[in-house]
Amino acid sequence: MSEPSQATAFGQLGGEASVRALVDRFYDLMDLEPAYAGLRALHPTTLEGSRDKLFWFLCGWLGGPQHYVERFGHPMLRARHLPFSIGIRERDQWLACMAQAMRDGGMDADLAARLEKAFFGTADWMRNRGA
Numbered sequence: 001m002s003e004p005s006q007a008t009a010f011g012q013l014g015g016e017a018s019v020r021a022l023v024d025r026f027y028d029l030m031d032l033e034p035a036y037a038g039l040r041a042l043h044p045t046t047l048e049g050s051r052d053k054l055f056w057f058l059c060g061w062l063g064g065p066q067h068y069v070e071r072f073g074h075p076m077l078r079a080r081h082l083p084f085s086i087g088i089r090e091r092d093q094w095l096a097c098m099a100q101a102m103r104d105g106g107m108d109a110d111l112a113a114r115l116e117k118a119f120f121g122t123a124d125w126m127r128n129r130g131a
């Protein structure tokens with residue numbers, strides 16, 4: 001595999017292996033931490049499929065290879081989240097879980113702060129319930 005370009009968040013993060021490690025930590029925390037139990041309850045019993053999909057999606061979202069689009073076409077992320085009731089509480093659990101996963105992985109603080117902002121925009125757009 002060639003070195004990922006440093007011009008993208010994908011490259012700055014360290015490429016596919018780093019994105020996979022982030023996603024794995026995110027779902028491990030979701031499984032372990034009582035603070036994320038509400039978010040965990042929305043997901044299937046086994047998280048293997050969720051891990052793969054988020055990994056494929058984030059590679060492209062961060063400016064790397066478009067694995068998700070190659071498999072499933074346009075992400076239509078908001079539509080795909082409509083079966084789940086997502087309000088402020090679910091949004092904030094998702095964001096806190098991801099922020100913790102980024103910290104645990106020792107990500108560069110500036111990059112983590114940038115990604116937290118970008119994740120907020122995407123997570124907030126996924127809300128389909130008022131409160």
Ligand code: HEM
Pocket residue numbers: 039042043044049050051053054057061072077080081084086090091092094119122123124126127
């Ligand atoms: C706002 C709070 C969020 C909640 C409560 C939530 C919840 C969920 C749930 C329950 C699933 C189904 C998992 C499965 O079928 O295995 C899912 C799928 C997914 N989520 Fe989220 N999510 C949230 C935010 C996000 C964000 C911010 C992103 C991306 C940055 C994201 C990316 C994805 C992707 C790519 C999938 C797979 C879609 C598919 O192909 O079926 N989610 N999410």
